[in-house]
Amino acid sequence: MRNILSQLSLLLIASLLLTACALAPPAPVDEPAAAAPSADEEKIIYLGAAVSETGKFSREGKDTRQGYGLWLDWVNDEYGGIKVGDDRYKVELIMYDDEGDPDTAARLVEKLINEDRVDFLLGPYSSFLTQSASAIAEKYDKIMIEGNGAAEPLFERGFQNLFAVLTPAGNYTRSALQLLAGKGAETVVIAYEDTAFPTSVANGAQHWAAEYGLEVLGVETYPVNVADVSGIMSKFKDLDPDIFVGGGHFNDAVLFIRAAKELDFNPKAMVITVGPSNPKLIEEVGVDTEYVIGPTQWEASMSYADDYFGTAAEYAARYEDLWGEPPTYQAAESTATALALHIAIEQAASLDTDAVRAALRGLDVVTFYGPINFDEKGRNAGKPMGAIQIQDGEILVVAPSNAAVAELNYPAPPWKDR
Amino acid sequence: MDQLLQALVSGLLLGGFYAVMVLGFSVIWGVMGVINLAHGEFLMIGAYMAWGLFRFFGMDPFASLVLILPSMFLVGYLLQIILINRIVERPHLMTLLVTFGVSIALANLFKIQFTSDPRNVAVAYNGSVQLAGVTFPIVKTIIFGVALLIMVCLHLFLQRTRLGKSIRAAAQNKTAARIVGVDINRVYAITAGICIALTAAAGAMLSPTQAIFPFMGPPFTLKAVTITALGGLGRIPGALMGGMVLGVTEIFVSTYVPGIGTNLGVATSFILLVLILVVRPQGLMGGLRPIDAEAE
Numbered sequence A: 001m002r003n004i005l006s007q008l009s010l011l012l013i014a015s016l017l018l019t020a021c022a023l024a025p026p027a028p029v030d031e032p033a034a035a036a037p038s039a040d041e042e043k044i045i046y047l048g049a050a051v052s053e054t055g056k057f058s059r060e061g062k063d064t065r066q067g068y069g070l071w072l073d074w075v076n077d078e079y080g081g082i083k084v085g086d087d088r089y090k091v092e093l094i095m096y097d098d099e100g101d102p103d104t105a106a107r108l109v110e111k112l113i114n115e116d117r118v119d120f121l122l123g124p125y126s127s128f129l130t131q132s133a134s135a136i137a138e139k140y141d142k143i144m145i146e147g148n149g150a151a152e153p154l155f156e157r158g159f160q161n162l163f164a165v166l167t168p169a170g171n172y173t174r175s176a177l178q179l180l181a182g183k184g185a186e187t188v189v190i191a192y193e194d195t196a197f198p199t200s201v202a203n204g205a206q207h208w209a210a211e212y213g214l215e216v217l218g219v220e221t222y223p224v225n226v227a228d229v230s231g232i233m234s235k236f237k238d239l240d241p242d243i244f245v246g247g248g249h250f251n252d253a254v255l256f257i258r259a260a261k262e263l264d265f266n267p268k269a270m271v272i273t274v275g276p277s278n279p280k281l282i283e284e285v286g287v288d289t290e291y292v293i294g295p296t297q298w299e300a301s302m303s304y305a306d307d308y309f310g311t312a313a314e315y316a317a318r319y320e321d322l323w324g325e326p327p328t329y330q331a332a333e334s335t336a337t338a339l340a341l342h343i344a345i346e347q348a349a350s351l352d353t354d355a356v357r358a359a360l361r362g363l364d365v366v367t368f369y370g371p372i373n374f375d376e377k378g379r380n381a382g383k384p385m386g387a388i389q390i391q392d393g394e395i396l397v398v399a400p401s402n403a404a405v406a407e408l409n410y411p412a413p414p415w416k417d418r
Numbered sequence B: 001m002d003q004l005l006q007a008l009v010s011g012l013l014l015g016g017f018y019a020v021m022v023l024g025f026s027v028i029w030g031v032m033g034v035i036n037l038a039h040g041e042f043l044m045i046g047a048y049m050a051w052g053l054f055r056f057f058g059m060d061p062f063a064s065l066v067l068i069l070p071s072m073f074l075v076g077y078l079l080q081i082i083l084i085n086r087i088v089e090r091p092h093l094m095t096l097l098v099t100f101g102v103s104i105a106l107a108n109l110f111k112i113q114f115t116s117d118p119r120n121v122a123v124a125y126n127g128s129v130q131l132a133g134v135t136f137p138i139v140k141t142i143i144f145g146v147a148l149l150i151m152v153c154l155h156l157f158l159q160r161t162r163l164g165k166s167i168r169a170a171a172q173n174k175t176a177a178r179i180v181g182v183d184i185n186r187v188y189a190i191t192a193g194i195c196i197a198l199t200a201a202a203g204a205m206l207s208p209t210q211a212i213f214p215f216m217g218p219p220f221t222l223k224a225v226t227i228t229a230l231g232g233l234g235r236i237p238g239a240l241m242g243g244m245v246l247g248v249t250e251i252f253v254s255t256y257v258p259g260i261g262t263n264l265g266v267a268t269s270f271i272l273l274v275l276i277l278v279v280r281p282q283g284l285m286g287g288l289r290p291i292d293a294e295a296e
Helices: A002-023 A058-078 A102-114 A127-139 A174-182 A196-211 A230-239 A250-262 A279-289 A312-323 A329-348 A353-362 B002-032 B039-057 B065-082 B092-114 B138-160 B162-172 B174-179 B184-206 B217-231 B236-256 B263-279
Strands: A044-050 A082-084 A087-096 A120-122 A144-146 A162-164 A187-193 A215-222 A243-247 A269-272 A293-296 A365-367 A370-372 A386-391 A394-399 B128-131 B134-137
Touching: A044 A102, A044 A329, A058 A087, A058 A312, A058 A329, A082 A329, A087 A102, A102 A120, A102 A127, A120 A329, A127 A144, A127 A162, A127 A196, A144 A329, A174 A196, A174 A243, A174 A269, A174 A293, A174 A386, A174 A394, A187 A196, A187 A230, A196 A215, A196 A243, A215 A230, A230 A250, A230 B002, A230 B134, A230 B236, A243 A250, A250 A269, A250 A279, A250 B138, A279 A386, A279 A394, A312 A329, A329 A353, A329 A365, A329 A370, B002 B039, B002 B134, B002 B138, B002 B162, B002 B184, B002 B217, B002 B236, B039 B065, B039 B092, B039 B184, B039 B217, B065 B184, B092 B217, B134 B138, B138 B162, B138 B184, B138 B236, B162 B174, B162 B184, B174 B184, B217 B236, B217 B263, B236 B263
Parallel strands: A044 A087, A044 A120, A120 A144, A144 A162, A187 A215, A187 A243, A243 A269, A269 A293
Antiparallel strands: A082 A087, A293 A386, A365 A370, A386 A394, B128 B134
């Protein structure tokens, strides 16, 4: 008996170890069809990225990976490789798992540069990780182009090699606040996670609130991995504001909505970053998400188009075809990131870092994702930010007016009348 | 005044959850001297079970405890027999390595199985009731009630039953317990079963209040360490006390210190922890045994 037990346990330990081995080290990920080393010398551009597969940003990291993967699939199989002068280059993308940890992200980027010898870097998910990853890229003078780090401080460090295709975080709440001020809202409270991106969103929200004549009644912060926001919400309840602004990531949106309902806190509008534009929020949290407003970088219903992926709607269809789920804006901006690099390399007709950097600086195109035109700090400041509202279980664009497909429902009724 | 009462109620409700969340961790540590780094992952498993039963069978997360408790007892029992009993009397580093390995393996297995999409249990009664000017969130109040019930039951079990007494005996003096005929390995396995079942139950009760995803565990493990150190090892009144102190501190600080939110709450509870370690190293309420009295 004892013998059998010990053998059984050895087996279990061995299999556990095996699983751990199979899972723990971040294996290089070759997305669809990239690994085809043919006999005749194929010209290849190597790209590298550290993107969360596990950890806090596991969900958003998946969107980022799939966004990159869609472009990779398309550029190799459909487009026939990037044109550099008269040559066509296939692309190979090496991705590692940064585990949501900034130190790991930095270490992996260093490995991508020194060991894998990649030509260009794509960004990780979140400002938090981009902050450390981009510092390494700058140190080795490698271009890092990203679409998932929007915090303003990223672009205040005088870096020459960081380019971002997305609208900076300070502008996230602008169109929503403008719209709400126009509807008669007068007061606002703000709660945000004390990391780079939400801090930028909250600073921006205070700026735009002042701009549109809204009075800020209270501002609160909370730490990463918070499990309960009741304290903040009950304090806000006493302030009785018209607008609640919540800056954070996906889980924070769940906490804010749950806590507001539980404490019977009834702002006339809730503006929350990241969560609301993701269909998963409606799927999991259900009807309580009604009337919630969220900033969005991109929606499939927007009217942008390019020669590569067609319209935004065509891009969405292609994405759903490949990955079996509709794209979030995080996925779309990741594809746009890779596409911007692609266009810049073709315009530069060279793989030289200086030439491509110059091309990126001069880039002025409209893509399915929107206009891309980098300013001197590497931000895509020209792109406007949209706002969506959840109405009848659907994510509908309510601002800016030229992309809106629905009218904003304001004010939201109190919880007990829903 | 209303704000004060509200903060107190919110803090106590949060503390009740913390207390039941920490029980399993505290008792395993107290009885076997094993610091279970996979604690948060068992919480995560419980949350996923509640979510699955809710999503596919429409089962209420509190009703699903009836299924979750026995099945996770079995998981804990087997895990102890097959894995942990082999390292229980080895140096601490071994147990840390093994439980850390279990935690990584579990989180990643769940990621492969369920993807990292966040889940949530949307129960219909997640509103609130007003009582004497104070808002009681319904779900959190139920959690508090169930938590108290669980703690009373566990307390009675440990104090009154023969099995409970042998668990306490094993915790107090392993050798003596062996001499009087206690089957230590079986006692350990039952302890682990109970603890992991309780942890999973805490996770199941948590499922309506926040997003569930494979990597939600580690912050809870960290919090469990804090509360255990606050309250003393393996004692139910200690866990309750530690949980309440942390819950009330977090809520009070976030209610009364402007601009800080919940940040200072965590910091304050760690300052409390350091003070307690200096002033009363055995924890606020003593314990099954003092922390680190016999490191081996």
